[in-house]
Amino acid sequence: MSAPTIYDVAREAGVAASTVSRAFNNPNRVRVSTRDHILSVARRLGYQHNPHARTLLSGRTHAIGMVVSDITNPHYFELIRGAEMRVKASKYTLVLVNAEESPRIEYDHIRRLAQSVDGFVLAASRLPDENILEFAGMRPLVLMNRELPGLPSVIVDYAEGCHRIVEHLASLGHESIVYLAGPRNSWTAQQRWNSIRHACDKIGLKAERIGYFIPTVASGIAAADAALHTDATAVIAHNDLLAIGVLRRLTERGVSVPADLSVVGFDNIFAADLCSPALTTLGGAHAEVGGAAVELLLDRTRVIGPPSDAVPRLVLPSWLHVRASTGPASRGNHMATH
Amino acid sequence: MSAPTIYDVAREAGVAASTVSRAFNNPNRVRVSTRDHILSVARRLGYQHNPHARTLLSGRTHAIGMVVSDITNPHYFELIRGAEMRVKASKYTLVLVNAEESPRIEYDHIRRLAQSVDGFVLAASRLPDENILEFAGMRPLVLMNRELPGLPSVIVDYAEGCHRIVEHLASLGHESIVYLAGPRNSWTAQQRWNSIRHACDKIGLKAERIGYFIPTVASGIAAADAALHTDATAVIAHNDLLAIGVLRRLTERGVSVPADLSVVGFDNIFAADLCSPALTTLGGAHAEVGGAAVELLLDRTRVIGPPSDAVPRLVLPSWLHVRASTGPASRGNHMATH
DNA sequence: CTGAAAGCGCTAACAA
DNA sequence: TTGTTAGCGCTTTCAG
Numbered sequence: 001m002s003a004p005t006i007y008d009v010a011r012e013a014g015v016a017a018s019t020v021s022r023a024f025n026n027p028n029r030v031r032v033s034t035r036d037h038i039l040s041v042a043r044r045l046g047y048q049h050n051p052h053a054r055t056l057l058s059g060r061t062h063a064i065g066m067v068v069s070d071i072t073n074p075h076y077f078e079l080i081r082g083a084e085m086r087v088k089a090s091k092y093t094l095v096l097v098n099a100e101e102s103p104r105i106e107y108d109h110i111r112r113l114a115q116s117v118d119g120f121v122l123a124a125s126r127l128p129d130e131n132i133l134e135f136a137g138m139r140p141l142v143l144m145n146r147e148l149p150g151l152p153s154v155i156v157d158y159a160e161g162c163h164r165i166v167e168h169l170a171s172l173g174h175e176s177i178v179y180l181a182g183p184r185n186s187w188t189a190q191q192r193w194n195s196i197r198h199a200c201d202k203i204g205l206k207a208e209r210i211g212y213f214i215p216t217v218a219s220g221i222a223a224a225d226a227a228l229h230t231d232a233t234a235v236i237a238h239n240d241l242l243a244i245g246v247l248r249r250l251t252e253r254g255v256s257v258p259a260d261l262s263v264v265g266f267d268n269i270f271a272a273d274l275c276s277p278a279l280t281t282l283g284g285a286h287a288e289v290g291g292a293a294v295e296l297l298l299d300r301t302r303v304i305g306p307p308s309d310a311v312p313r314l315v316l317p318s319w320l321h322v323r324a325s326t327g328p329a330s331r332g333n334h335m336a337t338h
Numbered sequence: 339m340s341a342p343t344i345y346d347v348a349r350e351a352g353v354a355a356s357t358v359s360r361a362f363n364n365p366n367r368v369r370v371s372t373r374d375h376i377l378s379v380a381r382r383l384g385y386q387h388n389p390h391a392r393t394l395l396s397g398r399t400h401a402i403g404m405v406v407s408d409i410t411n412p413h414y415f416e417l418i419r420g421a422e423m424r425v426k427a428s429k430y431t432l433v434l435v436n437a438e439e440s441p442r443i444e445y446d447h448i449r450r451l452a453q454s455v456d457g458f459v460l461a462a463s464r465l466p467d468e469n470i471l472e473f474a475g476m477r478p479l480v481l482m483n484r485e486l487p488g489l490p491s492v493i494v495d496y497a498e499g500c501h502r503i504v505e506h507l508a509s510l511g512h513e514s515i516v517y518l519a520g521p522r523n524s525w526t527a528q529q530r531w532n533s534i535r536h537a538c539d540k541i542g543l544k545a546e547r548i549g550y551f552i553p554t555v556a557s558g559i560a561a562a563d564a565a566l567h568t569d570a571t572a573v574i575a576h577n578d579l580l581a582i583g584v585l586r587r588l589t590e591r592g593v594s595v596p597a598d599l600s601v602v603g604f605d606n607i608f609a610a611d612l613c614s615p616a617l618t619t620l621g622g623a624h625a626e627v628g629g630a631a632v633e634l635l636l637d638r639t640r641v642i643g644p645p646s647d648a649v650p651r652l653v654l655p656s657w658l659h660v661r662a663s664t665g666p667a668s669r670g671n672h673m674a675t676h
Numbered sequence: 677c678t679g680a681a682a683g684c685g686c687t688a689a690c691a692a
Numbered sequence: 693t694t695g696t697t698a699g700c701g702c703t704t705t706c707a708g
Contacts, residue, residue: 005684017695018687018694022694034693050684056702077410085436093435244612276612360704392702392703394683394701
């Protein structure tokens with residue numbers, strides 16, 4: 001009643017089980033006629049490989065684990081989509097888990113899956129470096145939008161992008177900007193702030209950081225209020241969700257964008273083009289990040305030789321999408337409008 | 339060098355492998371002291387279950403497969419999120435695959451995974467009934483937003499929702515509406531059209547269907563153009579993406595919403611509240627649909643007895659979110675404004 | 677309460 | 693070219 005095994009096929013075909021196995025895996029080491037016979041019997045019986053038996057023997061699961069720090073964030077959709085497509089192309093299986101912005105949950109997920117997958121791609125992992133290195137010792141692992149010396153990674157060029165943002169704002173006459181930071185343990189949040197500060201220093205703008213904020217629309221309330229408490233004429237939010245939340249709150253408080261305050265986001269999610277005013281945001285080829293990370297991972301798992309000859313670090317380009325939420329700096333403090 | 343097995347633990351602890359196994363699985367059938375000893379040795383060695391060996395024996399994979407018809411559509415992310423949370427609560431693993439709106443791809447995915455998962459949840463499957471029944475014979479299976487006699491399913495109450503939509507439009511004085519249909523093989527597209535037509539008949543409105551359209555923003559162009567070719571004063575688009583595409587196209591063509599034409603969508607995706615005008619749309623507890631489907635599936639896979647005593651069919655409520663894209667019917671034909 | 681042994685489905689030597 | 697055998701890591705009788 002249960003699924004037929006190679007023994008069923010073997011008996012039915014009048015050969016040994018190993019011959020059946022060979023007929024599938026080393027077809028050229030079986031006489032053509034027997035092979036054809038075996039295959040036809042297998043088809044007739046509806047024989048299917050049992051992947052677990054195979055895994056037990058080979059240790060390879062043909063699955064890869066993808067960990068995203070928050071499945072709710074549309075930004076990750078793109079990464080997931082890219083990864084999924086690439087995984088599929090290799091007949092692998094994508095196991096998706098959501099860390100819910102919690103390092104603890106992320107850690108547990110990975111531990112639990114470590115035996116069940118051939119490797120991991122971590123999207124914007126919130127884990128401390130030590131933990132990531134610990135796991136990297138157990139399984140091949142590729143980072144997305146995070147870098148760690150010695151580990152392969154794929155990131156969007158946020159450093160370059162931050163310079164573009166600051167230049168854009170400077171060209172509009174802004175002299176003081178504020179960065180609404182993402183989560184404390186987010187590598188990108190750290191990196192963006194560094195890049196923004198660096199760019200501002202270079203050009204001669206004043207830069208301030210507020211945060212940390214959980215990057216959701218809801219957090220936009222607190223973030224907007226805090227931003228209004230500064231003398232900045234432009235805010236750079238850690239991502240589009242936060243930026244959209246900020247836009248909402250500003251509207252509520254009667255602050256007009258971009259007349260009183262300019263707003264910039266990150267990720268160029270679908271909604272960024274729909275909100276009003278449409279959001280100026282730094283986009284990137286996120287789906288390609290997902291695909292490339294999987295690609296690197298599969299390379300790693302395939303390789304038999306010494307594991308770390310050269311650790312690839314891909315940096316994919318970013319683009320600034322200038323829309324309606326940024327404009328010339330207002331002369332006075334934006335609060336003066338009240 | 340490779341992961342320690344129960345034999346390593348057994349040797350180190352000075353007991354038999356079977357005792358180690360029992361210490362984990364039937365703790366009460368092992369003397370407390372030996373058990374504690376074994377567990378401590380196991381911890382020290384960093385022992386981890388090998389799930390594949392277990393699977394080989396038990397046939398249970400502790401993974402469930404989720405198939406979505408288009409991973410690009412934000413609507414499904416709610417379903418995925420709900421399913422993921424529920425799966426996690428049971429220490430199962432979610433295997434996610436994308437059918438890319440292609441029955442063929444969907445079929446292949448499911449076939450390939452059939453051995454690797456304990457069951458499937460299918461989100462808005464585009465497969466013909468026969469195929470679904472074929473798979474249901476191999477593995478437990480729960481449908482989301484699709485119904486099929488004899489199979490468990492969880493749907494949002496679109497039938498009721500369509501009546502609400504039509505009533506809403508009727509109350510605004512609309513007398514002729516057009517439904518921009520989703521994909522041909524989409525059960526919801528079929529069901530929505532039936533419900534809309536039924537509601538219109540009952541209330542005495544004229545209803546027309548155009549389509550089929552792939553439910554994306556890009557399809558909105560053709561859909562909007564087609565809608566303008568009718569005498570309808572309100573359009574109901576198969577989902578929010580299509581509706582948003584329609585809004586865009588209408589803006590492009592100088593048709594104002596809702597003054598000239600009212601627009602309604604389905605799903606209440608995040609962007610529906612951001613586009614302008616904000617979209618009137620039928621929402622539902624989509625994350626709960628995902629969770630409930632997984633719940634039903636786990637019930638099924640746990641059950642040892644006769645498989646089909648009562649086949650559960652859950653219908654979760656829907657709500658109409660009335661926003662700015664619907665308004666009073668315009669007197670004349672909307673094309674008269676040109 | 678614990679150990680020995682068989683076997684889940686498959687592959688990979690080793691023989692023939 | 694094909695068959696025999698052992699074993700991947702684990703659970704589960706069956707003895708002891």
